[in-house]
Amino acid sequence: MKQRSGTYRVWHRWLSLVLGVQMVIWAISGAYMVIVQLPFIHGVHLTQESDQKLPVNPGAASLAEVTEKFPHTTEAELVNRLVNGEYRLLWQLRTHFGDRLVDANTLEPVVLGKSDIRALAESYYAFKEEARITNIELLTTEAPSELNPAHLPIWRIDFDDFGRTALYLDQTTGEMKVRRHDFWRGFDIMWMLHIMDYKDRVDITTWWLRIFIFGTFGFIFTGIVLLIQTLFSSRRKLR
Amino acid sequence: MKFLQWLHRWTSLIILLQVFLWTLSAAWFTIMDHDGMKAHQYMAHGDHSMLNTTDMVDLNQFEHHFTDASLVRVQLVDGIPQVVVRYGEDEYEYLHGLTGLPWQTGEAMATRLAQASYSGPGDVKRITAIEETWELHGWKGSAWKVEFGDDLNTRVYVDENSGTVIDHRNTPWVISDWAFRLHFIDYTGGRNFNNLVIITAAVVTLWFALSGLILLIKLLGSGEMRWSWRKVPMRTQAGDSEVNLVTPKHRTILQTLQSNELPIGSGCGGGGTCGLCKVRVEDESLPVTDAESELLSQEELAQGIRLACRHKTPTKGKVVLQDNAARYELELTSSRFITPLMKELKFSVVTDEHPEFKAGQYVQFLIPEAVSRARPDDIPEPYHGVWESIAEVEFEHSEVRRNYSMAVRPGAEELVFNVRYQPTADGAKVPGVGSTYLFNLKPGDNVVVEGPFGEFVRTDNEQHVQCFIGGGAGMAPLRSLIQEELESESPRKIEFFYGARSKQELCYADEFEELAEQGKLLFTPVLSEATSHCDWDGPKGFVHQTVENYLKDVDVLSRDYYVCGPPAMLAETLKLLKSMGVPDSQIRFDDFGN
């Protein structure tokens, strides 16, 4: 007749006080992350390719000329990119001293100005008619929390749209490096809450995360004991 | 609350396994960290040699490939310039920069590329050409699998078509991959955490966690989970021994005593209405609460007697227990119905010591948390009618404390109790917890009791007639008192009025009629619902009415009165005695509360 689930119940309750709130946070953040589709979070729908196809006969300077002028090149890319209002054939070079953008024929450096960046951003942006840019800013020393500082210096272009889209374009090459919008920002917060790294949002090995995870095992255990006792014991107990 | 609890339980049954798997895989992730999970432990940094364009075919020769191309890249692969042509956003063609022919990665080159991407301690063990592998989800084509002899069983996949090192794989990666399958509930290996299964699981879990949170908040609000880090000492004297208890500051004296298993009376669970939790507190500054001025006499208050449930742990002074009570374990030896709704329970004492009690006293049963059946399975045939309306259900209850009076004289071999079943009251969901539990007790079952307690004991007025008035379960203490009186050296005159509704409810009638025949007492049973077809020639109506008629012709003041029974009967009888001018000192009563 006697039943002693008292201790497990007490443990379950006290553990829930410590772990329960985090469990709820895991559940909420997890639900957000699984329900909102990942490509949408990544903002794939927000942009499209901006470079145009290469002309059939590019007639660019030969690679030998390129490497002669820029010997530290490790990779050379030929692209057809919007600069100064028209599409131009360019060499985009990865060198030991960073990226360079040069005219494909003359090998003269091409420097992108603010208006070039604006035009590029508009051409990347998928909803052309509604492209309302509210802010263009060159970030050089400080990155917002949504951007990895390794990308600096970089242009930030803000759009006035539903998700407050921000595109990040490389200062030298004009390539779109990063896309952000509010659903991504929400996802980032959820991710932060999920892994419990409230600072950099990357570390999944903090001691407190580990304590919570292993505490959860204990919590689940007390729950299982209670479950077995209350769900399956009534029949057995009565004779 | 109950419904929420029920729902929380069943949801947990559905989602438990997945929650466990989530936790398990999370434990693996937090131990492995990102790099470990990607199999990048032995991944070397990329090759950054300068482009060497000597002998390279002129780009213009590739012209015919450029139709529809959006990007052309020249890079070094294994020291050879490679031309990558991109069509659209993600279609690629790889060409050999020295020959202009499609790129081909041979076994030797693949080995070199793998080695260049590898920083671990192992050597190449085996190279195999493969067409497909589950280790590279979403990849198609032909590749070289280059295996290294190291502690992690590293293998490097090199794409044949491009010479790209697709990725590294190793044993921890395989485990991680399984952890991802568990965590994302995607057993295809695609690590898609937006699938329908996980969305469903997430919604159920969200509900599950929230219901838990609501329960927790309610629990916190109810004060059931109070906790204080501040502990205070409480000096306590029980009999001759003194103990120093340490207890959380917010607890009442009653809670402290109960949690330390010190026997203390209580009939209302700390509600301040029964007046049974008396202790003496040696602290003059302790205030007198409203409940105390109502339930305790001036004399008691002056002595420092207080109700243990009305005060927090006193900061100074000693708490002195009033009764010589202790904890006893009892074993049920017999259980039988003595009226349709009352059982006589007999117990032997398991504990070495036998409780020393006075007639009329009670003990407190510690009813454990359990699932009890509203209708016991041993109801005798004649009573089936009465029980018909009581639903056959099981219900769960928490632990409670309930008091039951001894129904036998002190010194008897076994302890006897009369327990009245408490049917579900109006507005209640379940019948009485304690009585139902005890009704289901089977011979051989054990219970723990604390006691004895109570002041419903005999007077010492030698000349007085002893007048017992009772009904229902009030039989128990009265029977004990009468038995003790009869056993005493010179028994006083005894009158016993007992009220019941019907003849069926007249318990122990034979026993008292026999004593009456022997001239040992005057026994007057009174029936309130005697029907015409039953042969009852005794008094009808309420017992206090019969008593009133009887007392008209006798000396009211030369009697001591003992009253115990249902609340209405108790109240009426006390009112009657007051109106007849009986002083308080000659009236003793026990209020069961129901």
Ligand SMILES: Cc1cc2nc3c(=O)[nH]c(=O)nc-3n(C[C@H](O)[C@H](O)[C@H](O)COP(=O)(O)OP(=O)(O)OC[C@H]3O[C@@H](n4cnc5c(N)ncnc54)[C@H](O)[C@@H]3O)c2cc1C
């Ligand atoms: C000193 C003393 C001696 C006693 N001696 C005896 C004795 O010898 N024999 C005896 O039978 N009893 C005795 N009692 C009474 C006994 O202690 C119990 O009070 C009694 O058995 C009822 O307890 P229970 O747990 O069965 O019912 P409880 O669980 O206390 O319920 C009592 C009633 O309240 C109803 N109820 C419960 N919850 C609610 C709600 N939320 N709303 C409305 N109604 C509700 C129940 O349906 C039930 O009808 C004594 C009491 C005292 C104080």
Ligand code: FES
């Ligand atoms: S327990 Fe009833 S008054 Fe204290």
